Amino acid sequence: MSGLFITLEGGDGAGKSTQAELLQAWLEARGHEVVRTREPGGTTLGVELRKLLLHGDDVDPRAEALLYAADRAQHIATIVRPALERGAVVVQDRYIDSSLAYQGAGRVLDTEDVRHLSEWATGGLQPRVTAILDIAPEDAAARRHARGGTADRLESEDSAFHDAVRAGFLAIAAADPDRCAVIDATLPVDEVHAEILARVAPHLPH
Ligand code: TYD
Numbered sequence: 513m514s515g516l517f518i519t520l521e522g523g524d525g526a527g528k529s530t531q532a533e534l535l536q537a538w539l540e541a542r543g544h545e546v547v548r549t550r551e552p553g554g555t556t557l558g559v560e561l562r563k564l565l566l567h568g569d570d571v572d573p574r575a576e577a578l579l580y581a582a583d584r585a586q587h588i589a590t591i592v593r594p595a596l597e598r599g600a601v602v603v604q605d606r607y608i609d610s611s612l613a614y615q616g617a618g619r620v621l622d623t624e625d626v627r628h629l630s631e632w633a634t635g636g637l638q639p640r641v642t643a644i645l646d647i648a649p650e651d652a653a654a655r656r657h658a659r660g661g662t663a664d665r666l667e668s669e670d671s672a673f674h675d676a677v678r679a680g681f682l683a684i685a686a687a688d689p690d691r692c693a694v695i696d697a698t699l700p701v702d703e704v705h706a707e708i709l710a711r712v713a714p715h716l717p718h
Pocket residue numbers: 524525550551552566580605606607608610611612614615664666667
């Protein structure tokens with residue numbers, strides 16, 4: 513595949529959407545085709561799954577893991593792989609690492625089970641670059657609060673859950689430093705952007 517697959521990860525309120533927008537603009541200014549997308553909810557099926565996952569009733573942890581994996585299978589098959597095959601840069605908000613951190617570390621499912629499920633769902637597609645925007649859950653919650661709006665089903669989990677998710681992301685990064693960069697999400701927006709670019713630029717297709 514000739515394109516470049518980039519994912520942004522981190523807790524809720526870490527600033528992924530802002531960074532995805534900035535990265536897209538920077539890449540497009542250099543002539544790259546960019547597909548900016550997200551999980552859950554990057555496809556028509558995914559939009560329905562997203563509603564069930566974030567605004568529905570309680571979901572059993574295994575059912576939750578399967579629904580994220582179903583969203584992921586549809587998204588990778590119909591949006592991401594075709595984009596990479598035609599040489600585009602895919603900038604994606606959340607991917608397998610979110611399942612490992614939220615369903616694995618957060619819900620305490622077996623992380624290897626969660627990984628196998630997602631790898632099966634996607635045929636093993638891995639990002640080349642993953643920026644993990646790291647922020648203390650209290651700071652992220654304060655940001656979300658300042659932004660207004662109501663918390664979704666996962667955002668409403670307690671602080672132990674969010675601490676476990678954060679630790680999950682950091683463990684993923686420690687195990688795969690070639691792919692993952694941990695970036696301090698409390699830095700100014702332009703500094704976070706610069707750190708992301710430093711990781712992305714060496715991998716851009718010519
Ligand atoms: P996101 O779209 O980033 O939320 P928001 O737009 O509100 O910031 O992610 C939605 C939620 O889904 C988020 O709390 C993390 C969770 N999630 C998982 O638990 N597992 C997954 O595999 C993915 C992709 C997301």
